[in-house]
Amino acid sequence: MKSALICGVGGQDGSYLAQFLIHKGYKVYGTSRDAQGKAFLNLQKLGIKSHVELISMDQEDFRSVLVAIKKSRPQEVYFLSGQSSVGLSFEQPAETIQSFTLGILNILEAVKLEDNDIKVYHAGSSEAFGGTSEFPATESTPFHPRSPYALAKASASWLVDNYREAYGLHLSTGILFNHESPLRPERFVTQKIIQSAKRISKGSQEKLSLGRLDIQRDWGWAPEYVEAMWLMLQQDIPEDFIVASGKSYSLEYFVDQTFYQLGLNWKDHVIQKEEFFRPTDLLVSRADPKKAFEKLGWKAHLGLEGIIEKMIKG
Known part of the structure; x- marks a missing residue:
């Protein structure tokens, strides 16, 4: 063994x-x-x-x-x-x-x-x-x-x-x-978005406070x-x-898809606060995972919408 x-x-x-x-x-x-x-x-x-x-x-x-x-x-x-x-x-x-x-x-x-x-x-x-x-x-x-x-x-x-x-x-x-996954702690922005949106969909009057929404990330x-x-x-x-997946999306898209899957319009529930802006935030993060596919035979299968769905279900 x-x-x-x-x-x-x-x-x-x-x-x-x-x-x-x-x-x-x-x-x-x-x-x-x-x-x-x-x-x-x-x-x-x-x-x-x-x-x-x-x-x-x-x-x-x-x-x-x-x-x-x-x-x-x-x-x-x-x-x-x-x-x-x-x-x-x-x-x-x-x-x-x-x-x-x-x-x-x-x-x-x-x-x-x-x-x-x-x-x-x-x-x-x-x-x-x-x-x-x-x-x-x-x-x-x-x-x-x-x-x-x-x-x-x-x-x-x-x-x-x-x-x-x-x-x-x-x-x-x-x-x-x-x-990402349901095991992500809520200090990570993706889980913060998911959990806040779920509470709002159940009647919470809270607002989801975020920093920049134009940053782009490759989520798997x-x-x-x-x-x-x-x-x-x-x-x-x-x-x-x-x-990596080889596909990058904006944080705004992640937010939009999360609220959409819960039957909500994110613009009614999200506010931006400067306190969540980092001193040096990366605007765009893109990946080319070709080597992993060619040498390991590995590729990402679940797309962002599916990831969000699984995180919502927990």
């Missing part, structure tokens, strides 16, 4: 990845800073908490990381943990940068020392590219981070690239564009994206891959 260690198993991606690997017959270990004290609500929602062996691990403490790897003896490590909110990264820049860069550095060092045959997946981010304007980003597009979160993700990706070249380790970075379905993570570690040669 193959074993996998998922760092950050309690988050959206970690939970769906655990579910995917369990169905593949893996023995799944998952980490959190306090595995005994955390509820792991996402794992409970998916009905798989009892199938995951939970390990307490502080990713910023090398000894803690090494102990977790020795205990789980994984063939595959998925590093998905860290402070995951772009907006919050402006308020907590040091914590955000350290959680990603020191976290992946400790994983890389532990794998290098413990077992060079361990394959590592690193969760990169489209935010590292900055705005892509009219040109869709490819794996060779230079990084131009515009937030502490994006800077941290870019730095962590460069660390992975360096260790892969220097030590011949099987390391892959998945450069994931936005991907998170349960599909975790398969791409796994596929990267099944390759003989480790490489980095963009994981």
Whole structure:
């Protein structure tokens, strides 16, 4: 039986990845800073908490990381943990940068020392590219981070690239564009929109307060994206891959479709507030996922309208 260690198993991606690997017959270990004290609500929602062996691990403490790897003896490590909110990264820049860069550095060092045959997946981010304007980003597009979160993700990706070249380790970075699901916390704008619209459709008199509506993003379905993570570690040669749908939509369109599916006109319920404008917000984020299709055989299937429908249903 193959074993996998998922760092950050309690988050959206970690939970769906655990579910995917369990169905593949893996023995799944998952980490959190306090595995005994955390509820792991996402794992409970998916009905798989009892199938995951939970390990307490502080990713910023090398000894803690090494102990977790020795205990789980994984063939595959998925590093998905860290402070995951772009907006919050402006308020907590040091914590955000350290959680990603020191976290992946400790994983890389532990794998290098413990077992060079361990394959590592690193969760990169489209935010590292900055705005892509009219040109869709490819794996060779230079990084131009515009937030502490994006800077941290870019730095962590460069660390992975360096260790892969220097030590011949099987390391892959998945450069994931936005991907959603009912497991998204409400601090993310997509879930904020969905939950507010649902309350309004049931009679709430609240107004949905948002920042810019003209930004464009490539949104995908998170349960599909975790398969791409796994596929990267099944390759003989480790490489980095963009994981995206290849279609970008404005946030206004996301809002419009959400309220439309609930029988409402969004213009009657949404207001814009400057307090939700970020210091440097990316206007357009576009992706070219051709490499993932050609080399992994992976492509996104669920469109934005379907994603919104599934999120509404929860």
